[in-house]
Amino acid sequence: MKTLEELKAIRERMQGQIGVRSESATQTRVVVGMATCGIASGARPVLTAFSDMVQTKNLANISVEQTGCIGLCQYEPIVEIMEPGKDKVTYVKMTPEKALEVFEQHLIRGQVVGKYTISSEMPK
Amino acid sequence: MYRSHVLVCGGTGCTSSGSKKIIDTLQAEIDKNGLTKEVGVVQTGCFGLCALGPIMIVYPEATFYSMVQVEDIAEIVSEHLLKGRPVARLVYDETVTEEGIKSLNDTDFYKKQKRIALRNCGVINPENIDEYIGTHGYEALGKVLTEYTPDQVIQTILDSGLRGRGGGGFPTGLKWKLAKGNDADQKYVCCNADEGDPGAFMDRSVLEGDPHVVLEAMAIAGYAIGATQGYIYVRAEYPIAIDRLKVAIEQAREYGLLGKDIFGSGFDFDIDLRLGAGAFVCGEETALMTSIEGNRGEPRPRPPFPAQKGLFGKPTILNNVETYANIPQIILNGAPWFAAMGTEKSKGTKVFALGGKIKNTGLVEIPMGTTLREVIEEIGGGIPNGKKFKAAQTGGPSGGCIPAEHFDIAIDYDNLIAIGSMMGSGGLIVMDEDNCMVDIAKFFLEFTVDESCGKCVPCRIGTKRMYEMLEKITKGQGTLEDLDKLEELCYYIKENALCGLGQTAPNPVLSTLRYFRDEYVAHVVDKKCPAGVCKDLLSYTVDPEKCVGCTMCAKVCPASAIDGKVKEKHVINQEKCVKCGACMTKCRFGAISKK
Structure with a gap:
């Protein structure tokens, strides 16, 4: 290594990964249901998809966590996004592809993806 | 990339309570559950809460598990890592509240702390240079080499008000300035990692948890004073610290952060380890340098100071591990940031x-x-x-x-x-209240008598005489005159010993004499040890009012010093009694007391 740019490149790559270990009250939390029902309907690839995207983009203010069963097993995999000071948004029947869309629309641009939220599934 | 990181403390405290085995079991369970690519296990340095080890923390939730046993691992993996349900019974109880689990940083233990020297301990893997770089590691070195002149570096350290963390509290910047001012063909930067005080392990934890910070700071110091070679003097009884330092030096060389032409600036710097055999006196700077030179670790008179004539007769600076651990942060955040913390004359x-x-x-x-x-x-x-x-x-x-x-x-x-x-x-x-202050003073004197190198008379013979007087007092054979003689000898040694070891050796006695003279007097005049520690001044007795004659005390007495039959009052034979206290611990009726 002979330049500061090389050092910076390593730092930025690592910051995304070490960001998993940060803790702050202003973080946006992405919570994936990972009980038996969630795992059986494919929550694991959804969880890793979110986690990888957040780390690749080095978004230290977003933490991707898992949780247990919230009781809506028929809608699994369920992903809840909690931003400080905003209402919780619940996405249902998620897939890694949908996760990518939610990541780009909701987490990056701040626009809720209405077609995947729980209200779109509920009987009218 | 891992979605979850499990940090397990690999400091000395947790290693001795079994964290190595926990890491192995954890990795095996993770593999078994098919989580190898999702969950990363990281061995870190010390978290600080050694009493609760082995410690494990799971991110991103930041769930803090304490006193984890190998048998608990399968449950943590299948419940928490697989299904996202923290194992409540193992969570550190200070973090559990009615509203759920609160952040570790809000617990009483961490809330009031401000971690600068320890900022990476318990956060990064000390054996991975990338993780150190990820927390702004080597950025300060890069900044200094590309933007600062050596004088600017020294001025920054001076302005920060940083003082040596090894004991004396000498201003670090001034030390560097003096060494820079002395021209020589070769200068040296040394790190004193010969931590010898009984009960102190902060330098050890920095080396074990964040070894690169010391390397980076030494390189900065080398640039500031014009040195190209550094030595870390670490005691051989710190095996984990030594291993991690070796790994760190190797990685830094591989990355070109140690060696020739660092960051293309033309500045060369390299570091070697020197292992000490654990003599307390080698923590004294002149003795430490003598030991690095390959001679018996004995101090020499100052002046000349190391900044003039130090290691191998060349200008040398010597700082302690914790002092170095502050340097990169001062460079990155600026001197005013550091100087804003602390009191008027002690910053940070x-x-x-x-x-x-x-x-x-x-x-x-x-x-x-x-x-x-x-x-x-x-x-x-x-x-x-x-x-x-x-x-x-x-x-x-x-x-x-x-x-x-x-x-x-x-x-x-x-x-x-x-x-x-x-x-x-x-x-x-x-x-x-159960500690006897005379006994404490005696304990420390015993240590200095052992560790005195023997070069100067006041320390070699003086501390021995002091120890003998203290022993006399704890045996109840002291006189009031002894107390005066003891005090006089203290001042004599303070003024005449050659190095810091001898000059400070009387301090435990002087300070206890100053604040706890009544305890000394009780030993000398009343022949009593108020705290009940000094065995020769104690006697155990049975209160006949309370004794029911259960024979328990007689059974546990290792010296057969207790006489008595079933349902009769028991009596302790003072001549046979070895004062072990076993009878008192065993008596269920509180009938035995010591005085």
């Missing part, structure tokens, strides 16, 4: 190793000026078993005792010296 933070009669044994880093009460009662969790605080010992064998009357003192270099103790390297041993 200080790491203390809490030990003795305290609930949270471990490592804490606090801003200078925090009171002793805050450290002991709030961060340390107070004294166990409802006992009363008697004194806190700081500075190890060179320091003194702080009595309860100074419980609200703001901790900094000058305040501690004013009340007859010293900062030292940062050992803080808490004593309660």
Whole structure:
């Protein structure tokens, strides 16, 4: 290594990964249901998809966590996004592809993806 | 990329309570559950809460598990890592509230701390240079080499007000300035990692948890004074620290962060390790350098100071591990940031190793000026078993005792010296009403007698005589005249010993004489040890009113010193009694007392 740019490149790559270990009250939390029902309907690839995207983009203010069963097993995999000071948004029947869309629309641009939220599934 | 990181403490404390095996089991369970690509296991340095080891923390939730056993691992993996349900019974109870699990940073132990020197301990994997770089590692070195002149580096350190964390508290920037001012074909940068105070382990934890910070700071120091070679003098009894330092030096060389032409600036710097055999005197700077040179570790008179004629007769600076750990942060955040913390003459933070009669044994880093009460009662969790605080010992064998009357003192270099103790390297041993202060003084003197190198007479013979007088007093054979003689000898040694070891050796005696003279007098005049520690001044007796004659005491007595039949009052034969206290612990009726 002979330049500061090389050092910076390593730092930025690592910051995304070490960001998993940060803790702050202003973080946006992405919570994936990972009980038996969630795992059986494919929550694991959804969880890793979110986690990888957040780390690749080095978004230290977003933490991707898992949780247990919230009781809506028929809608699994369920992903809840909690931003400080905003209402919780619940996405249902998620897939890694949908996760990518939610990541780009909701987490990056701040626009809720209405077609995947729980209200779109509920009987009218 | 991992979605979850499990950090397991690999510091000395947790390693000895079995964290190595926990890491192996954890990895095996993770593999078994098909989580190998999702969950990363990271061995870190010390978290500070050594009393609760082995410690494990799971991110991103930041769930803090304490006293984890190998048998618990399968449950943690299948419940928490697989299904996202933290194992409540293993979560550190201070973080559990009615509203759920609160952040570790909000617990009493961490809330008041400010971690600068320890900032990476318990956060990164010390054996992975990339993780250190990920937390802004080597950025300060890069900044210094590309933007600063050596004089600017020294000015920044001077402005920050940083003082040596090894004991003396000499301004670090001034030390560097003096060394820079002396021209020579070769200069040296040394790191004193010969931590010898009983009960102190902060330098060890920095080396084990964040070894690169020391390498980076030494390179910065080398640039500032014009040195190209550094030595870390570390004691051989710190095997984990040595291993991690070796790994770190190797990685830094591979990345070109040590070696020739660092960052293309033309600056060369390399570091080698020197292992010490663990002599206390080698923590003294001139003895340490003599030892690096390959000679027997003995101090020599100063002047000339190391900045003039140090290692191999060349200008040398010598700083302690914790001092170095502050340097990169000062460069990155600026001198005003550092100088804004602490008291008027003591800036920044200080790491203390809490030990003795305290609930949270471990490592804490606090801003200078925090009171002793805050450290002991709030961060340390107070004294166990409802006992009363008697004194806190700081500075190890060179320091003194702080009595309860100074419980609200703001901790900094000058305040501690004013009340007859010293900062030292940062050992803080808490004593309660069951500790005898004469016995404590004797303990430290025994240590200095052992560790005196023997070169100068006041230390070699003086400390021995002091020890003998203390022994006489604890045996009840002392006189009031002995106390005066003892004090006189203390001052004589302080003034005449060659190096810091001897000059400070009388401090534990002087400070206990100053604050606890009544205990000395009780030993000498009343032939009693008020705390009930000195065996020769104790006697165990059976209260005939309370004794029911159960024979339990007679059964446990290893010396067969208790006579008595079933349902009859028992009597202790004082001539046979070895004062082990076994009878008193066993008696269910509280009939045995010691006086």
